[in-house]
Amino acid sequence: NAGVTQTPKFQVLKTGQSMTLQCAQDMNHNSMYWYRQDPGMGLRLIYYSASEGTTDKGEVPNGYNVSRLNKREFSLRLESAAPSQTSVYFCASVTHYEQYFGPGTRLTVT
Amino acid sequence: KNEVEQSPQNLTAQEGEFITINCSYSVGISALHWLQQHPGGGIVSLFMLSSGKKKHGRLIATINIQEKHSSLHITASHPRDSAVYICAVTNTGNQFYFGTGTSLTVIP
Numbered sequence: 001n002a003g004v005t006q007t008p009k010f011q012v013l014k015t016g017q018s019m020t021l022q023c024a025q026d027m028n029h030n031s032m033y034w035y036r037q038d039p040g041m042g043l044r045l046i047y048y049s050a051s052e053g054t055t056d057k058g059e060v061p062n063g064y065n066v067s068r069l070n071k072r073e074f075s076l077r078l079e080s081a082a083p084s085q086t087s088v089y090f091c092a093s094v095t096h097y098e099q100y101f102g103p104g105t106r107l108t109v110t
Numbered sequence: 111k112n113e114v115e116q117s118p119q120n121l122t123a124q125e126g127e128f129i130t131i132n133c134s135y136s137v138g139i140s141a142l143h144w145l146q147q148h149p150g151g152g153i154v155s156l157f158m159l160s161s162g163k164k165k166h167g168r169l170i171a172t173i174n175i176q177e178k179h180s181s182l183h184i185t186a187s188h189p190r191d192s193a194v195y196i197c198a199v200t201n202t203g204n205q206f207y208f209g210t211g212t213s214l215t216v217i218p
Contacts, residue, residue, distance in 0.1 A: 033206075042114070042196070042208035090153060099143070099198075099206070101153040 002026055004093050006102035013081040013109045021076040021105050023091030031094035032074035033058075034066060036087040037104075043090065049074055081109045113137050116197050116209035123216050129184040131212045133197030136178065140204070144171050144182050145196040147211070153196070156182075187216045 007022045025032065030051045035043040045058030049068040063085060065077045078085060086109045091102040114135045123129050135142070144156040157164050157171040159180075164171050168187075173180040184191055197209040 040210060042112070042210045043198075043206075044208075045206065098155060098158055100155070101145075103152040 004091060004100050004102035006089075006091050006105050008105060009103065011105065011107050013078075013107065015082060015109060017081050018077065018079050019081065019107075020078075021089055021091075021107075022073070023075065023102055024073045025091075025093035025100070026072065027093055027095070027100065028071065029093040029095045029100075030071070032068070033092040033094055033099070034064075034074065034076045035090045035092065036060065036085075037090060038087050046076065046089075078107075081107075083109045085109050112209070113201075113207040114197055114199055114209040116195075116212050118212060119210070120213045121215070123187050123214070125188060125216055125218050127187050127216075129187050129191075129214065129216075131182045131195050131197075131214070133180045133182070133209060134178060135180075135197075135199045135207070137199065137201045137207065139175075139199040140202055141200045142173055142180050143198040143200070144180075145198060147194045147196060149193070156195075184214075189216045189218050192216050 004025045033048040034046040037043050044060050047066040049055045052071045055066050067075045089105045092099045117132045141158050141160045143158050145153050146156050147153045159173050168185045170183040192215050194211040194213050196211045199207050
């Protein structure tokens with residue numbers, strides 16, 4: 001039982017490059033969330049998925065897309081990375097108001 | 111405007127001291143969470159509470175719904191308690207709001 005896993009752990013991109021952050025959970029939860037965490041700011045919700053096949057925008061969705069591939073997996077895609085997207089990204093699996101976080105992906109865009 | 115405000119932002123304590131971190135919120139909530147984040151590490155849920163008080167080891171969390179305030183207490187603090195402590199709330203629409211965190215350093 002791995003909980004919530006994220007790949008990669010670290011990534012450096014050049015401006016304009018694209019990439020997908022992967023997240024998977026093995027707790028059979030319906031809801032999954034993507035957050036970004038920046039210095040001096042709280043976690044901010046990018047996108048969330050309340051159930052398989054549904055996704056909704058959070059507080060800061062611009063520049064991102066998501067896919068809820070199945071109940072286990074929820075991916076976050078940056079189509080054209082910008083330096084403002086340099087951040088630490090956390091995926092969370094959510095149930096009954098409890099959140100279980102992945103280890104995070106540290107992304108740097110140069 | 112932040113829905114969740116924490117104080118202090120930074121806290122340094124000597125080992126063994128009693129520590130209090132405060133959290134105030136401005137939205138109606140169904141639950142309040144205390145999270146712990148170690149340097150370079152992931153985020154772990156410490157408590158979820160909607161009323162009263164919860165205790166786990168040396169950690170105690172309290173909430174006053176009428177005053178929209180919660181406190182996290184650490185008794186007999188230890189250097190391994192050094193981390194960022196984050197307060198978060200779930201509103202009645204199941205949305206999460208996060209405070210900016212309190213960075214705690216416990217000196218041996």
